[in-house]
Amino acid sequence: MSTPLSERRKLVMTLAALTLPALPCIAAVQAAAPSGEPTKAPLEGTRLAGTGLLRFFGLQVYRARLWVSPGFAPERFSALPLALELYYLRSLSGSAIAKRSLDEMRRAGPIPDDKATVWLQALTAVMPNVADGDRLTGIYRPNDALELLYAQGQSQRSLGKVGDAEFATRFMGIWLAPVTSEPDLRRALLGSTATAQ
Numbered sequence: 001m002s003t004p005l006s007e008r009r010k011l012v013m014t015l016a017a018l019t020l021p022a023l024p025c026i027a028a029v030q031a032a033a034p035s036g037e038p039t040k041a042p043l044e045g046t047r048l049a050g051t052g053l054l055r056f057f058g059l060q061v062y063r064a065r066l067w068v069s070p071g072f073a074p075e076r077f078s079a080l081p082l083a084l085e086l087y088y089l090r091s092l093s094g095s096a097i098a099k100r101s102l103d104e105m106r107r108a109g110p111i112p113d114d115k116a117t118v119w120l121q122a123l124t125a126v127m128p129n130v131a132d133g134d135r136l137t138g139i140y141r142p143n144d145a146l147e148l149l150y151a152q153g154q155s156q157r158s159l160g161k162v163g164d165a166e167f168a169t170r171f172m173g174i175w176l177a178p179v180t181s182e183p184d185l186r187r188a189l190l191g192s193t194a195t196a197q
Contacts (some may be wrong), residue, residue, distance in 0.1 A: 040148065041067050042137045043083040050191025054182065061090040064175070066189040074190050077176040078142060078169040084189075085137045094127035101127075105170040107179045119167050126159040140172045 041047065046067035054061045064087070067081035102120050105111065111119070128150055130136065135156075139147040145161035146168035163171070173180070180186045 014050060021171070041083070043067055043081055043139055044083060045069060046081065046083055048191075049193050050189045052185045052188030055176055062089055063087040064185065064189060066191070068193065072193055074176070074193055075178075077172065081139075081141045082172065083137055083139050084172065088130045088134045088136070089132055091129070091131045095124055096131045097130070098123040098127045101171065101174065103137060104168075104174040104181060107181060108173050108177055110185055111170075115167070119163055121163050122167075125152065126162055127157070140168055144168060146171050 006109075039169040044070050049066045049068045049072065051065045052061065053063050063084045067083040067085070069082060072080055072082065078119060098120060101123055104113075105119075106116075126148055128134075131152075133152070135149075135151040135153070137156075141147075141151065143165045145163050145165070147161050148159040149156055150159050151157075162168075175182070175186060175189060178186075
């Protein structure tokens with residue numbers, strides 16, 4: 001027979017699985033890259049700006065690292081190439097990640113229904129289900145579509161390019177735009193560049 005405590009734990013885990021894709025939700029803290037994770041920049045010419053850990057009701061969801069180009073400025077985050085890595089600490093469905101991504105992208109302003117449908121279909125088509133230890137990397141280049149990389153262990157592959165330049169900017173804005181739902185995570189990712197704000 002289940003105890004009230006075990007029932008609460010099940011409820012919290014269910015809520016996390018349903019509402020927590022790869023995107024900011026509740027609280028983030030500064031976090032160093034753990035041992036065993038690659039230290040090489042995922043995009044040539046970039047340097048590590050900062051790292052953060054996303055938690056939801058005390059549960060660790062993912063660790064994030066932001067790699068930026070020389071001359072990067074937070075208020076113009078979309079002006080130069082950058083990469084954002086998410087190291088998952090729990091399993092989440094690709095379709096939930098895609099849907100939450102679109103919801104978060106709407107924080108920067110309305111998206112016409114027809115465009116939102118196209119973006120959601122494109123993102124859903126490439127977004128994998130993720131498990132503890134998997135890594136998703138978004139490669140952003142100005143005026144280009146977003147490239148997504150997926151890694152399990154040491155094996156990494158490209159999932160392809162998603163959307164267009166506007167999609168790519170809005171997607172990176174989930175973490176980097178001033179309207180992000182997770183300002184603490186944004187500050188942690190911006191690291192030493194945050195003083196430019």
